[in-house]
Amino acid sequence: MSESTMVRVRGLSKIYERGGEQLKVLSGLDLDLAEGTFEALMGPSGSGKSTLLNIIAGLDRPSSGTVEVKGEDISRLSESALATWRSRTLGFIFQSYNLMPVLTALENVELPLLLTKLGGAERKKRAEIALRIVGLEQRMDHYPRQLSGGQEQRVAIARAIVNDPAIIVADEPTGDLDRQSADDILTLLEKLAKDMNKTILMVTHDPVAADRATKVHRLDKGALSS
Amino acid sequence: MTFLGLSAKNALRNRFRTVLTVLGVAIAVLAFVMLRTVVWAYNVGVEAAAPDRIVTRHKVTFVMQLPKRYIDTIRQEPGVTVATWANWFGGKDPKHDREFFSTLAVDPETYFQVYTDVAVAPADLAAFKENRRGAIVGDVIAKKFGWKVGDKVSLKSPIFPGDWEFAISGIYTATRKSVDRSTFLFHWNYLNEGMAARQRDQIGWVVAKVSNPARTADMSLAIDRKFDERDTQTLSQSEGAFNASFLGMFTAVLKAIDVVSIVIIGIMMLILGNTIAMGARERTQEYGALRAIGFLPRHLAVFVLGESFTIGVLGGTVGLLLSYPIVQLGMGRFLEENMGSFFPYFRISPGNALLAMLLAVGMSLVAAGIPAWNVTRLRVVDALRRVA
Numbered sequence A: 001m002s003e004s005t006m007v008r009v010r011g012l013s014k015i016y017e018r019g020g021e022q023l024k025v026l027s028g029l030d031l032d033l034a035e036g037t038f039e040a041l042m043g044p045s046g047s048g049k050s051t052l053l054n055i056i057a058g059l060d061r062p063s064s065g066t067v068e069v070k071g072e073d074i075s076r077l078s079e080s081a082l083a084t085w086r087s088r089t090l091g092f093i094f095q096s097y098n099l100m101p102v103l104t105a106l107e108n109v110e111l112p113l114l115l116t117k118l119g120g121a122e123r124k125k126r127a128e129i130a131l132r133i134v135g136l137e138q139r140m141d142h143y144p145r146q147l148s149g150g151q152e153q154r155v156a157i158a159r160a161i162v163n164d165p166a167i168i169v170a171d172e173p174t175g176d177l178d179r180q181s182a183d184d185i186l187t188l189l190e191k192l193a194k195d196m197n198k199t200i201l202m203v204t205h206d207p208v209a210a211d212r213a214t215k216v217h218r219l220d221k222g223a224l225s226s
Numbered sequence B: 001m002t003f004l005g006l007s008a009k010n011a012l013r014n015r016f017r018t019v020l021t022v023l024g025v026a027i028a029v030l031a032f033v034m035l036r037t038v039v040w041a042y043n044v045g046v047e048a049a050a051p052d053r054i055v056t057r058h059k060v061t062f063v064m065q066l067p068k069r070y071i072d073t074i075r076q077e078p079g080v081t082v083a084t085w086a087n088w089f090g091g092k093d094p095k096h097d098r099e100f101f102s103t104l105a106v107d108p109e110t111y112f113q114v115y116t117d118v119a120v121a122p123a124d125l126a127a128f129k130e131n132r133r134g135a136i137v138g139d140v141i142a143k144k145f146g147w148k149v150g151d152k153v154s155l156k157s158p159i160f161p162g163d164w165e166f167a168i169s170g171i172y173t174a175t176r177k178s179v180d181r182s183t184f185l186f187h188w189n190y191l192n193e194g195m196a197a198r199q200r201d202q203i204g205w206v207v208a209k210v211s212n213p214a215r216t217a218d219m220s221l222a223i224d225r226k227f228d229e230r231d232t233q234t235l236s237q238s239e240g241a242f243n244a245s246f247l248g249m250f251t252a253v254l255k256a257i258d259v260v261s262i263v264i265i266g267i268m269m270l271i272l273g274n275t276i277a278m279g280a281r282e283r284t285q286e287y288g289a290l291r292a293i294g295f296l297p298r299h300l301a302v303f304v305l306g307e308s309f310t311i312g313v314l315g316g317t318v319g320l321l322l323s324y325p326i327v328q329l330g331m332g333r334f335l336e337e338n339m340g341s342f343f344p345y346f347r348i349s350p351g352n353a354l355l356a357m358l359l360a361v362g363m364s365l366v367a368a369g370i371p372a373w374n375v376t377r378l379r380v381v382d383a384l385r386r387v388a
């Protein structure tokens, strides 16, 4: 494994059982993600993009195969160890933002830091920095409902980077956005990969979005092609 | 921002639903406090009874009378320091003929020696003893009817025909919770002399004060044994037991009230549990996102429990705040004034207030138990897939 490989997937299979029937979604695929690259994952609906992303992110377990992140096999970790691992290593961006409506932008960004030992002042400072990176320093005290979709997604990105993770996973982050807002988000993701050396894996249906990535993986019938 | 702060914010998220649930809990707490206070106030008469008084009445029922000479026998009993007697007059003020209050014909000399918890100014007591038609009345009834010292009062009785004229000599207050502050006390001699000769010299019951409260049971038996061979047998009991037998017919009702108060808490729990479960279900995707970020199942359980706890505390507080004016000032005052012989002291006890609050908070946590448990078993991937 080369020095710069962040994620290394080998022989990954995922089989769902439904009513005695087996549904093979991923069948023995390999994937490498290099550090500091912005890669896209495309494929038809139901091809298993989210499933693959979730397994790499430690939210789901493979039926067989290994997922190594920074050389560590994450399928060996227990549920609670995985949760801690996620809070330190991963940032999540969802299609529907998933912000807490009762919290301000700043508080939403601060949320992952509640799991750390940082004091209140330090948490706030880091959340402010993250919001500045996504260009929302003017909206810190706004609630999600007072923000546009694009702004909400930028708050979600600030939340994803506040604990300085090595990897960011994004499942259709521009799916709910108009062209202009989507472009802004993609520019931001590009910048995070280039300037902050984040490894980003983005699932998307949008060819325009995929074009912005350094590399595009295509998933079909359980196997990958580039 | 803290964990509990976040769950409190979640609790207030759906304002309308939260307000309704808080009101539901508050009303349950109010009803609980109300019912518990009825039971408690009933028992005050028994529990707060004087430990050193023995009541002797007709063996069959306290409606039947005893010969007056029995008082002398009881006074001779060793250990009895002082004894007095009273008759039930059943008087009513025609001006207030819907109002019930106790009217007792008593011995002015000894009544207040036995009932040391009935407090009268010495000058008023002296005036009462001097005036054959004098009366001493409780401060609650005096206030209610606007009676003042010197007022003339005319009462009628279904038992003793005629107009009975009295002059208020004094007003008593109570130093013990079990004392009915609405009683009308007057001279037994006035009643006795007003009756036909063959009905005279009968007394309703005897109350003896004893030197050793620990011996009331033995002494009660000893007194009754003295009258075993006479025409009229007696039943002697401590004042507490006497009050209990007087109120005894209501024990079944009290039991029922107790059960209902528990049922109300149960219903409250179901309402609260339902609200919490609805909220938790609606937030499944959000909880999924929190789990993805790295929050643990127990963090989510804390969110759910904290949310319920917030509602429980709010509901309990609002319920108690409503209880004091409604139960204590409204109902309590009415019952003390109108049903003083059953509810001489109708107040919310600190114990009942505390119990209501603890139940509201405790039940809120129990109610959130199942939703909290469910949320810990959430599979992150499934939770995230659920579209809001």
Ligand SMILES: Nc1ncnc2c1ncn2[C@@H]1O[C@H](COP(=O)(O)OP(=O)(O)OP(=O)(O)O)[C@@H](O)[C@H]1O
Residues within 6 Å of the ligand: A016, A017, A018, A023, A025, A043, A044, A045, A046, A047, A048, A049, A050, A051, A052
């Ligand atoms: N828990 C599950 N049990 C059974 N089948 C599942 C489960 N989760 C996903 N699947 C199936 O696995 C397949 C892949 O699902 P996945 O969500 O990964 O697809 P996707 O490529 O992300 O699709 P989309 O583009 O629509 O989001 C689908 O056929 C889906 O029905």
Ligand SMILES: [Mg+2]
Residues within 6 Å of the ligand: A049, A050, A051, A171
């Ligand atoms: Mg998907």
